[in-house]
Amino acid sequence: MTPDLEQVRALLGAPHRAGTPPHWIEHAEAVLGPLPPSYRWWLAEYGSGAVGGASIATVSPPEYVEDSDAITAAWRRDDDRLCFHVEDDGAEHRFALDRRRADGECPIVRRDPFDGEEDPVAETFAGFLAVHDARARGLRDGPNPTIAQLWRATPGLLRPDGLLLYGPHEIAERNETFEVARYAPGWTLVGDDSGGRGLLMRHHGRDRRSVYVLDLGALGEDVADVGDLLTNDLIGWLAAV
Template identity: 35%
Template sequence: MTAVVLFGSRAGFGLEFHVEQDPSLLCVDVFVGGLQVNTWDNAFYPPLLVKKLKDELARFRTPSPRPVGPASPSEEDLARWEFLEWGECTDQVTAFASPDGDLVHLTCRIREEAEPGRGTAARSEPTEIPVGRSEPTEVSVSRTALVETLEGALALAEREWSARLAALTARAESGVTVYASGDIGERNATYEVALYAPGFLLVGDDSGGRGFLVRADDPDSAVFSSGLGDLEPADFEIVSASFAEWIASLGTAR
């Protein structure tokens, strides 16, 4: 039976974890104002989810006054307020979180099929999403409640990823190290991944000079390998079609 853990509320802002639904990914339903905004895909790549939760917490831990000026927000305001930019699981969502002292006003809309988001071109092939309401959903939540929701979700995401890594380490005989969420930032900085392979995330290595990478904002990304001394994306080799398949292959390696 899948354990379900809800942080926050569905009526306001909520993150509902289905803890045992997938052995390698984290299945999380995201709610804004009573609307689940990721019904088409709720399986997040754990280190990416951890990073996104940390990024959101860095924004909301300190109160921010609502900008004084014209009634309509500027493009700069909208760019600063963008919310739920969490990869493909929320790719069909346009959401903003505007600060107002101890309140945060959330506005969220599910885009129509093939409708581009802010700053993006239309997809060449439409993405199927459930038919449902596409008018904006608006709700105001306290900044404290929002932070508590994100902190609770972050703690569970880190714990579940650590547990998956421990199980993998106990089974694997491949010599591959899969990084814990707390180590990913340091390893990526050490190898200057953002400089040499922008858009990729280093998630492990073979203890012999080869690293394993995924596309940073794509939970369905293939897993690539490359020499850590020559991170040239054009030379990356695909070692698995998805992160989940890669994890499974490590667990059965001999």
Template identity: 45%
Template structure:
């Protein structure tokens, strides 16, 4: 998914683990000067530099002028951050691109120089999202599909009002609607801006049939947020919207 910069701003402003230099955004000329040396910067990181000039989600992501120092560009890797205390580095993998964004990888300070770097996220926005989610105790994400989304963007708001939450919102929304009390096997991952929520199953449980398989954790269900303590699986209570969250969002989240 392309990073949603409105949701990214919300994540940055609400996360206690992301520190920024407010009012210190870099002018376009300085960013262009850096790009003339290291090549095009990924859009979400470019936005970060223009808005804040830098900050500290893990160590100190460099200001644009620092990106031109020789040690940051290492073959097809562009280092942008060093973890304080450990010396682990985070870098853009310049050969792995989608929507203009470069995948983010991590290399430990003690890793073999010939070892492959560890994949972290699909974008700089995803890097910030993953760190914020783990700090909040959400792990990579509450469901596999949401985890995949968060590796690209901290949520997304579509023109039709469909909103999928980032880690900055998801806990508060689930507490507000008492999802843990009324539907403990489910999590509210978003809403349609019209009184209905988007739900996914948190955990796998054995089906009531003879398949021996687990309940479906991939399907997104649309349910009135006032439905109360009723099984979302009940026929006619909720409306299945998709079993591929990312593809559904890419195509505008239209009703099936």
């Protein structure tokens, strides 16, 4: 799934900055090859930042390509891996360049500093930001496996028809506003249609895949009985429509 960059902007919640000059990014790509689009966008829009207290690799002026903080530093490249973030314990987050998708995005893997094993983290750089934001907010990976999968690609999604899937930066506030835990216990509001109807999914039990659409003024324990079933495969449905 292609990241929704406006939702990334909302997730970051930081004022717009000048970012990195375009020719710096172009020079970095002349050294490394094409950078993943959502990471390239972040460089152009923000230029610098940190996750978990550790800086994300940035782009330096062309004459400083070997600066340790620069994505072009030689130590960051290891065959088909490109390290852009190092945790305090030495664990590295890397772009898996050999698994680049058709849209140019690269999955993110975490390399353990002790045994060198890799674990998948996210499907895109935007998803990496979403996953870490969710965990920092105490949301773990998401309210259910489907939303966790969505967030690994994009921190929410706004479609042209007004349907909005929430990212970790807004899901708690939306659920609190509509008192979902009170009126529809066992359910989570995962989005809305921008017209007064919410998208709800179970956050425990066997069926945590089905998405129901229901007027937000009619919330109750019987969501599955009174709501309209939208899909039982949200990710596939989003890809198809």
